[in-house]
Amino acid sequence: xxxxxxxxxxxxxxxxxxxxxxxxxxxxxxxxxxxxxxxxxxxxxxxxxxxxxxxxxxxxxxxxxxxxxxxxxxxxxxxxxxxxxxxxxxxxxxxxxxxxxxxxxxxxxxxxxxxxxxxxxxxxxxxxxxxxxxxxxxxxxxxxxxxxxxxxxxxxxxxxxxxxxxxxxxxxxxxxxxxxxxxxxxxxxxxxxxxxxxxxxxxxxxxxxxxxxxxxxxxxxxxxxxxxxxxxxxxxxxxxxxxxxxxxxxxxxxxxxxxxxxxxxxxxxxxxxxxxxxxxxxxxxxxxxxxxxxxxxxxxxxxx
Amino acid sequence: xxxxxxxxxxxxxxxxxxxxxxxxxxxxxxxxxxxxxxxxxxxxxxxxxxxxxxxxxxxxxxxxxxxxxxxxxxxxxxxxxxxxxxxxxxxxxxxxxxxxxxxxxxxxxxxxxxxxxxxxxxxxxxxxxxxxxxxxxxxxxxxxxxxxxxxxxxxxxxxxxxxxxxxxxxxxxxxxxxxxxxxxxxxxxxxxxxxxxxxxxxxxxxxxxxxxxxxxxxxxxxxxxxxxxxxxxxxxxxxxxxxxxxxxxxxxxxxxxxxxxxxxxxxxxxxxxxxxxxxxxxxxxxxxxxxxxxxxxxxxxxxx
Numbered sequence: 001x002x003x004x005x006x007x008x009x010x011x012x013x014x015x016x017x018x019x020x021x022x023x024x025x026x027x028x029x030x031x032x033x034x035x036x037x038x039x040x041x042x043x044x045x046x047x048x049x050x051x052x053x054x055x056x057x058x059x060x061x062x063x064x065x066x067x068x069x070x071x072x073x074x075x076x077x078x079x080x081x082x083x084x085x086x087x088x089x090x091x092x093x094x095x096x097x098x099x100x101x102x103x104x105x106x107x108x109x110x111x112x113x114x115x116x117x118x119x120x121x122x123x124x125x126x127x128x129x130x131x132x133x134x135x136x137x138x139x140x141x142x143x144x145x146x147x148x149x150x151x152x153x154x155x156x157x158x159x160x161x162x163x164x165x166x167x168x169x170x171x172x173x174x175x176x177x178x179x180x181x182x183x184x185x186x187x188x189x190x191x192x193x194x195x196x197x198x199x200x201x202x203x204x205x206x207x208x209x210x211x212x213x214x215x216x217x218x219x220x221x222x223x224x225x226x227x228x229x230x231x232x233x234x235x236x237x238x239x240x241x242x243x244x245x246x247x248x249x250x251x252x253x254x255x256x257x258x259x260x261x262x263x264x265x266x267x268x269x270x271x272x273x274x275x276x277x278x279x280x281x282x283x284x285x286x287x288x289x290x291x292x293x294x295x296x297x298x299x300x301x302x303x304x
Numbered sequence: 305x306x307x308x309x310x311x312x313x314x315x316x317x318x319x320x321x322x323x324x325x326x327x328x329x330x331x332x333x334x335x336x337x338x339x340x341x342x343x344x345x346x347x348x349x350x351x352x353x354x355x356x357x358x359x360x361x362x363x364x365x366x367x368x369x370x371x372x373x374x375x376x377x378x379x380x381x382x383x384x385x386x387x388x389x390x391x392x393x394x395x396x397x398x399x400x401x402x403x404x405x406x407x408x409x410x411x412x413x414x415x416x417x418x419x420x421x422x423x424x425x426x427x428x429x430x431x432x433x434x435x436x437x438x439x440x441x442x443x444x445x446x447x448x449x450x451x452x453x454x455x456x457x458x459x460x461x462x463x464x465x466x467x468x469x470x471x472x473x474x475x476x477x478x479x480x481x482x483x484x485x486x487x488x489x490x491x492x493x494x495x496x497x498x499x500x501x502x503x504x505x506x507x508x509x510x511x512x513x514x515x516x517x518x519x520x521x522x523x524x525x526x527x528x529x530x531x532x533x534x535x536x537x538x539x540x541x542x543x544x545x546x547x548x549x550x551x552x553x554x555x556x557x558x559x560x561x562x563x564x565x566x567x568x569x570x571x572x573x574x575x576x577x578x579x580x581x582x583x584x585x586x587x588x589x590x591x592x593x594x595x596x597x598x599x600x601x602x603x604x605x606x607x608x
Contacts, residue, residue, distance in 0.1 A: 079438060132347070146480055183489075
């Protein structure tokens with residue numbers, strides 16, 4: 001099961017964190033953008049080339065510290081197909097370096113279309129009878145608003161192609177409660193979604209007792225995390241909101257089970273932009289590594 | 305307001321339909337795939353080139369019949385960045401032919417990330433202080449599960465860049481009810497979402513009384529459509545489910561208001577694959593046109 005691959009990497013590195021690669025162009029150190037603009041113009045191509053150089057330098061420094069990277073698709077799509085090409089190239093680069101690669105796409109659609117998304121990110125495209133992987137991620141995020149038939153193509157890809165997914169349950173943003181906290185009978189929507197996640201994850205349980213169908217649960221709502229941890233004991237949690245969104249180590253301990261497993265904590269801006277605090281943009285990758293190490297130590301200390 | 309542009313095209317062509325360009329490779333006539341495979345290999349590149357040829361031939365025949373085209377992003381992402389490049393090229397081609405272009409991406413994320421998606425599809429990417437459009441659609445679909453701060457970047461793009469969005473309210477797939485039909489107090493989730501759509505659409509009303517924040521409401525649930533039509537009087541409905549998903553003209557009349565406006569009906573497979581019924585794959589584009597004309601006549605007759 002794919003979730004076992006992630007857990008092994010977390011155990012090996014003694015680090016339940018995932019570094020987010022959400023490379024808005026303004027995060028890229030100026031010496032890189034200047035050089036790429038000079039070579040490729042102040043264009044979507046120039047921007048995309050700069051992002052690729054930024055990403056690969058970060059991965060080089062982070063690959064022995066973190067278990068996984070998470071690429072936020074929006075920051076690649078923003079630069080058009082050239083940005084999406086960099087998404088593809090970054091996935092390959094990170095996998096070559098031994099990292100577990102999550103692509104944060106939050107895709108959702110009716111069954112036939114969800115099958116195409118599963119093909120794009122997890123299984124592959126049927127071209128002349130051969131299955132050719134397009135983006136070839138280990139895992140993606142999905143949105144369950146459409147219900148089971150919109151999720152089945154992804155769970156089938158988990159089973160047949162050794163992949164995992166994380167379904168949005170309680171998101172980290174300020175207005176997530178507008179729908180997600182509303183009560184359906186006795187339970188808020190996020191608990192109803194949690195029960196659906198449990199159902200989708202049945203039959204996809206790996207050797208550590210966790211399912212390949214995980215859940216996105218924001219670090220910014222630690223009390224709800226506690227409730228959801230109990231309600232989805234077998235779901236691995238992908239936890240955004242640590243760092244730049246305001247949550248600290250104390251806020252994420254609720255996401256873990258007593259076995260010390262069950263969650264992978266994401267930090268994006270705090271790692272990528274660590275150099276803005278040190279003021280040394282030339283050594284941006286080293287600053288990112290230092291922040292990732294600090295985060296690892298902080299979280300492992302909080303877990304005790 | 306962008307919604308007025310769509311409405312004018314619907315009035316000009318006396319046709320409230322949108323042709324879906326969801327080009328799974330198996331929909332492309334064999335003479336095209338054979339030629340592209342020969343030239344570019346049985347690869348993602350070969351597949352993407354075949355899809356571009358298919359799309360442009362369809363657009364040539366459809367552009368004086370339909371008001372709009374809707375590109376389902378999944379069927380481009382399936383072929384990797386090369387497929388996404390074809391999405392980009394198809395958007396440009398369709399706009400050059402005077403069509404209103406909706407990209408069906410169902411994107412959703414926290415505010416800062418939603419801003420990147422709005423940049424990618426509607427407003428543009430900031431590169432060296434200039435705003436460069438990446439995909440440059442007129443409109444996209446979005447998923448409102450994350451609430452207002454995940455939607456605001458899109459409504460801002462509607463206001464500042466003359467665009468529109470369609471928010472998923474009640475989707476056309478069989479299991480859409482698992483979450484969407486559950487009751488929050490007296491109202492099902494889809495009505496709660498409808499009320500949010502009304503709120504998001506305020507201040508974005510055009511000259512015909514419709515908002516640039518529309519709603520996706522499946523043709524496969526005509527009774528719910530009737531309820532939602534009343535609940536969101538100013539929202540334009542993007543209605544999937546006609547044709548291959550089983551709904552007919554009688555099922556979509558509920559989506560319209562008494563002014564004969566208020567809805568745009570999508571058909572994808574029935575138009576793209578019309579040639580599979582005639583058996584004449586060489587004239588696939590003509591068959592698509594005939595089906596689009598038939599659909600127009602059927603719907604305008606049902607509207608009376």
